[in-house]
Amino acid sequence: MRETVERLREEALAAVAAAARPEELEALRVRYLGRKGELTRILRGLGQVPPEERPALGALANRAREEVEAAVASRLQSLREEEAAKRLSAEAVDVTLPGVGWPVGQRHIVHQVRREIEEFFLHLGFSIAEGPEVELDYFNFEALNIPRGHPAREAQDTFFLTDELLLRTHTSPVQIRVMRSLSPRLPVRVICPGRVYRRDTPDPSHLPSFHQIEALAVDRGVTFGDLRGTLELFARTIFGPATRVRFRPSYFPFTEPSAEVDVSCMCGGKGCGVCGGAGWVEILGAGMVHPRVLEHGGYDPEEVSGYALGLGVERTAMLRHGIDDMRLFLQNDVRFLRQFA
Amino acid sequence: MRVPYGWLREFVEVPWDPQELADRLCLVGVKVEAVHRLDYPLERVVAGRVTAVAVHPAATGLRVVTLEVGAGSPRQVVSGAPGMAPGDLVAVALPGAMLPGGRKVEETAFRGVTSEGMICSATELAIGAHPVQGEGIVKLPTGSEPGRPIAELAQIGEATEWVLELELTVNYAMHCQSVEGVAREVAALLGIPWQPRRPQVIEQGESVETWAQVEITDAELCPRYVLRVFHDLVPGASPVWMQRRLHAAGLRPIGVVVDVTNYVMLEQGQPLHAFDYHRLADRRIVVRRARDGEELVTLDGVSRRLDSSMLVIADARVPVGLAGIMGGLDSEVTAATRVVALESAHFDPATLQRTSLRLGLRTEASQRFSRWVDPEGTARAADRAAELLVAVGAGRVAPGSIDVCPAPFRRRPVHLRPGRVASMLGVDLQPHEIADYLGRLGFQTAGTQDGYLVTVPSWRADVSTEADLAEEVARLHGYNAIRATLPRGVLSYGVRPARQQAVDRVVEILVGCGLSEIMTSAMFGPRAFDRLRLEPGDPCRRALRLANPLMEEQSLLRTTLLPGLLEVMSHNASHRQLDVGLFEAAVVFLPGRDPEDLDGYRLATTGGDLSPWVREELRLSLGMMGNRAPAHWRGGGRVADFFELKGVVEIAGERLGWPSWRFDPSDHPTFHPARQAWLLVEGEKVGVLGELHPDVQEAFGLERACAAELELARLLGRSRAEVAYRPLPRYPAVLRDISLLVEATVSADRVAEVIRRSAGALLDRVTLFDVYRGPGIPEGTRSLAYSLVYRACDRTLTDAEVDAVHLGVREALVRELGARLR
């Protein structure tokens, strides 16, 4: 009997190891371990074995049975794995084929830069104010200390609708509108972004319309040093932390003292096409609000002071991204627009 | 304004090289646009006297000129220049001389005749093209000694001159439009006291009063008029050194008298004018307003009609010059002139500017007068001209000058509080430091109880307030020496206006839909309306017109965003960028009341609301063409058709929560008559979308393009803060499909409406998932298939409940729409 169990065990294990398909394994399981299986039969037939041999033979047969069972299970597992591996490898794709495209949109670069500048000032506590693009001559010029006959009117070639109505040449008129609506409350901290118009023929550095952002701070004790501090922080935020700022005296009818502000060129002063070798590029005009403008806005220049600054959004974008032709902004070639996604 | 560096150094010791000088001037506000370099040929270029001129024996057009050039004379030079005669004084470059551009002069032979040098033209002497002699030979003034190096005659020690090209702002143009003006700034920068140079005039002959009389009839327009008389003039060229300076400063040498006046103008900033004395009737100068209708032929040969707003210089009878702008042709100084009356005057800037603008006549003189000319510099400028005239041997000066000054210039003092200036700038400056800065710039300060009374120098008309003085202090102290601080005071919180926030939300959605934002011009022309196929009476054609447009096609303020959008699509299509989705959120300008009736001052003082005249309405344009997704190896993208565009609008509508909105068939002339729709919100039209009309597509070179224009201001929807959370469904849904056949004229909206109404509150969602027209179903009908989702929010629906409702839906479709259920 003992020999039979041994033989059956070996025979079964060999057959399991040789089985190539799950069905074969199932047949082997039935053959050896099924209800009428050969090993099962031996266990059932233990009653005919002399009682003293029973425990040892039973244990032997049980071990054989368990061994074969385990062998079947493990062989089945590995057969399944092999099969799955084969199936999956047949599903291979060329991972170097391009992925599926998707329509992707983006904001216009001018509006991206406008918003970035706005965010800078919002963080500093400035609110945003808007005003009309068709503006009164009075707000665009007179109230900003540019009376009729003033040479600064010549410098800013203006589109007129009538004698009194024009396309604003800067966003400064919004300053006056804001001060008049806030006066006498303090502090005044606003920026006025928007489109402005100049009667210029389009060329690489001129467009008849572009965007400006004007900032105005009016309070007790606002100083020229505050203007410098604001602009240094601004330049580092927009153009990078290593940026330096330089002020040059200049002239605007609505500020006194007035300054033109340069930032250090991206070339690091080595000289390039953008700065023309000077190492500095002009980015904006600024100054202390002219006492007469404060008066026009409803504030007493003896009591308060303020600074104002104005910069071109297109120009800022051009400097930062190395764009050499302003007309690209209005051309809207998608190959241009998509570069700033 | 161009300032030669060497000229500047006659007035102030400059310790910097030209580039450093330029940088330092920039930092005090005198903007230097560029520094130019001029090279002069100096070595081996000498004066020569022509002794004989012969025709070249073998070459027509060439001449053989014999010259006396000091040592080594005579010399023989072959030249192509005409008009040379014995006695002429010319510049001769001897072999070995280097000319501008690096050309070396050598002894050569022209068709068998040896040439021992060359006779120099204006270009070769680096004095530019000569207006009289053209590119021809430069003639030297009488007395130029043959053989003397040109370097000595030109009185220029160095072979290189540097020229600072200034770009002056309005205020600096009032006092820096001269060599002396810039020198004064440099002196202030260096802290060197500034003293104007006093000319030494050698006078001869009859006193000036015996020559002429001056009368001013309008003291306001001409507060001061100085006249000198030069006689025994020797006409001819001015010396080479003067010609070079004029050329370097950007003026053309003309002749010695005019050159002298121009030289003084460049040096001192005071424009001068020389009249041919013998052309003045009654030897009188009358400064008066022109009479209406009076005429004057100016130097440029143009006859000008004058009026009483203009100031003229007249003789006893007629105008002989337009004051401060241009002289008259009749009294022009010519080679025949032997006596001139030299004018040095001060005119009212505003009047001059108006006249100059009215006549469209801008000259070097008018540009200076219409800014500011130092009223206390008139006599000195006339003296300087007299000094120079004698120095260059061009004539004699009558003793004395006539100085008529009906309105002496009064310096206005300005009150200055040093503490206030320091605190406004944010600097620690002591009062005496402030006074010192001002003193360096020529301001005189006198102490008062609370500060200084500052007297502004006569050349600084740009300074009239304490703030102006603060700028003077700041720029001398150095703008960049002021410590950077940040505003202190009450904290404020920056707010973006609600409207901008709302627009940003719309833009975000559109970008998410894959559209690119564009930015187009706010101006277009009347042709845009025709290209959009708008009827003659279309309200969109009523647009605001610019009084001074750049061109007709940019003469109107846009009333629609469509032309700009279509231009952009057209540009991209023509550059083979065919798969494009675009949008723009921008304003259009809608006219209201007649702007001619607007009273600007009154409106400005009453709030300044311009919307009754011009309504700036926020619009949104959308455009699509080609494929929505780029072509791909797995198959083509979706065609950007009407439904793709509509889909974007629907996404916006759903996300923004527009109140009851729908689409209705529309009849806009710009779009395909059968493929366009109005967007309605709460029953009102707020925009149109559709496939473009074939004619419009053709006009813009497009194929199968779609576009939309919507009134953005009415589509901003609710703010995000207004969104209220709805709990997620807790009970399962029951799904049922319906497939039906209806007349093709029954709209999908109508079907959906019947389904919704008949299903009632238990209907959670209805989705159209199939539309079919064609073989297999009767002509004129279409098959629609919907899937309906039923759900209750408080319980699990039973089949029986749903069956009952669903049956009601099926019956309603049959009853109300004549549908055949399938």
Ligand SMILES: [Zn+2]
């Ligand atoms: Zn650079």
